Amino acid sequence: MHRSLAAAAMAVILGVWSGASAQSTVERGKYLVESIAGCGNCHTPMGPNGPLPGKALAGGLEIAHPGLFTAYSTNITPDPETGIGKWTDAQLKVAIREGKRPDGSLIRPPMPFELYRGLADADLDAMVAYLRTVPAVKNVTPKSTYEIPLPASYGPPIDKVIEAPPRTDKLAYGAYLAGPLGHCIECHTPPAANGRTQYDTLLGAGGRQFHGPFGLSVAKNITSDPDQGLGKWTDAEIERAIRKGIDRQGQPLKPPMGFAYYDRISADDMSALIAWLRSLPPRKTP
Ligand code: HEC
Ligand code: HEC
DSSP: OHHHHHHHHHHHHHTOOOHHHHSOHHHHHHHHHHTTSOTHHHHSOEETTEEOTTOTTOOOOEEEETTTEEEEOOOOSSOTTTSSTTSOHHHHHHHHHHOBOTTSOBOOTTSOHHHHTTOOHHHHHHHHHHHTTSOOOOOOOOOOEEOSOOOSOSSSOOOSOOOOOOTTSHHHHHHHIIIIITOHHHHTSOBOTTSOBOHHHHTTOOOOEEEETTEEEEOOOOSSOTTTSSTTOOHHHHHHHHHHOBOTTSOBOOTTSOHHHHTTOOHHHHHHHHHHHHTSOOOOOO
């Protein structure tokens, strides 16, 4: 506590207080939830014309993986009866980062807990602060069903403060954006036969399949591989794909990647993200 206060004071004195740290906590939370984290990409119900108006973060979107589960996202607006209005900040933090509800039950896939366990405390606090400010929506969501076995927990309780890598370390910060904050790497890394994401051997190699109203969508190879991946793309082409959902040939990309959310990613964060993508060793899609 004292150390971080001293560091903050020092940052002000040295004039290195970055644009991001000058944001209020709620603004920071809004930025994260509505851009790189894209919580609404799963938690806001969709109609044929996109997110349903007046239902932001109210849950009920169906996410089906045939043979594995049919999940429905939950209501994370402050409604006290059907949302998270009665949860304390501490309970909400544990729910988002450790996958446990106040009643002790496990929050299940596809909420990306393996990665959310790495969320920094300051960012988590900011997200929680922002979630308190969104309009409360009364919305009861259907129950999720699972055919796969689920763990008892996602790991031991987190009892120490997690800090984000410094922004000055562009690659490390880019990895934090692509991992804990944005879960790009979960969708873009293929699962093994046992369902585990093969981060160690096939990070970014693509091939994971998604089914939805959009039909079948297969995650692309985002490694630096020159033929299958982004090796020959320009930075502008990569940025256009992430923000606008347009591929190198100018063709539209299909959901479920949350382009509308990613379009709000700041220029600095986009630059770190692209630098990190370029650093991924080439790998072929299995
Ligand atoms: C890939 C989809 C996905 C993303 C991204 C996602 N969630 Fe979820 N979330 C879900 C699903 C599905 C559930 C319900 C799982 C279940 O039925 O156990 C859930 C459950 C929750 C719950 C438990 C609520 C309750 O009433 O039980 C909270 C809190 C939550 N999410 C917050 C968030 C926040 C905050 C973010 C963004 C930082 C986020 N989620 C991103 C899919 C997602
Ligand atoms: C919910 C899953 C999901 C998430 C999260 C996701 N993507 Fe994607 N992404 C996809 C899918 C699926 C495609 C291919 C869509 C298609 O072929 O129409 C894709 C396409 C792309 C492409 C275009 C590649 C090409 O060859 O056309 C890039 C670049 C990309 N994603 C980068 C990212 C980055 C960076 C992030 C994180 C900020 C991210 N993705 C998050 C699922 C996801």
